[in-house]
Amino acid sequence: MRARDEQKEEAIRQEALKMIVEEGFDGLSMQKLAKAAGVSPATIYIYYKDRDDLIVQLWVHEMNKMIDATLKDFDPDAPFAEGLRVQWMNRAHYSIDNPLNSEFLEQIKHSPYHYVSIDKVDPRFLDAMQRFVHNGIRRKEVVKLPMEVYWSVAFAPLYNLVRMHMAGRGLGGRQPFTLDDKMLEQTLKLVIKALTP
């Protein structure tokens, strides 16, 4: 039998990502996507059941890539401030270096697709995070908090800074804005202050 063309599959993913980020979900048309990826519309339906399945599978794929990047050199048993810094910098740099990929994830998260089942994603991320936070609490490096509060305080500011960086505009869209390592460190310091007893 004939083997699958990996390059076609990757081309479909790349073009779909680009269309969604640049034109939104209603900008993703199967026929336009086929043309952009250099395949027949029917070929897409070999890889994906339908348009929805394409979007969900794309999310799983991108989610795992982002998690891999975020967990690089991360040790859940490291001291809290150190571990959080590794995650912050990994995540920030991945987003800045792969704007289409990370904007796609943000777009899904804040759309009706947010229900996509997290079960399909590698559970290492959540496991590592939970262990990391519990370590921190046990060692009295972190205030005792519901996981959701911890997560919101620890990471939401980062996501927000990255989003403004992507847009190239700061508050209210009036001022140009660029996120650099100095500002990341400055913000991380505040976050650590909040979470430390």
Added chain:
Amino acid sequence: MRARDEQKEEAIRQEALKMIVEEGFDGLSMQKLAKAAGVSPATIYIYYKDRDDLIVQLWVHEMNKMIDATLKDFDPDAPFAEGLRVQWMNRAHYSIDNPLNSEFLEQIKHSPYHYVSIDKVDPRFLDAMQRFVHNGIRRKEVVKLPMEVYWSVAFAPLYNLVRMHMAGRGLGGRQPFTLDDKMLEQTLKLVIKALTP
């Protein structure tokens, strides 16, 4: 001449909001919207130039409503901790009481529509915020920070908690989650700790 039917206009806005939040931007069809609002498709084009104009005008309308709610009883000259609490509680309660309206705003913010010109929005919000923060810095109640960092630390955790509350699910979508006033106060306390010298 004949007068405009305000109820029709409001019905169009309500149904559009609902369609977008429930089905995403590609779920908003002009013909479905017309039927849901009980008007002719052509009527929509009296109020709005086209589909894009409808979405942008809807954003301006909802943005102003949200700002009004957030600034209720807010005094930019009040002590920092007090002013921030007023804004936090206003914003949180507005979001929880008007889930469609606030989810719509979040969806726009994280979509290609994020470029919508902020100029069309009442400038009171930004003005009040800037004054409030500068007051805080002057009185040494707040650390000196770029506005973007301040904003990210002060409000991004709130937006994130509200989003999880809307979804009814917490971290990783595994656990049910409800945001209550106690948790809001707890998180606000951390945020104030981060921003206070």
Added chain:
DNA sequence: AATATAACTGAACGAACATTCATTTATATT
């Protein structure tokens, strides 16, 4: 009561949509 005018309408337009299907093509196995 007549008139002018803008709100409002349903039906219609071509374009674009997601998806399918009968064929053709490439290749791993025999």
Added chain:
DNA sequence: AATATAAATGAATGTTCGTTCAGTTATATT
């Protein structure tokens, strides 16, 4: 070299899309 099989295709399907337009309806003004 022959065969079997899944990959890949282009054209076609019926549907839904955004938008328009010729005609009507309601009302503020005269």
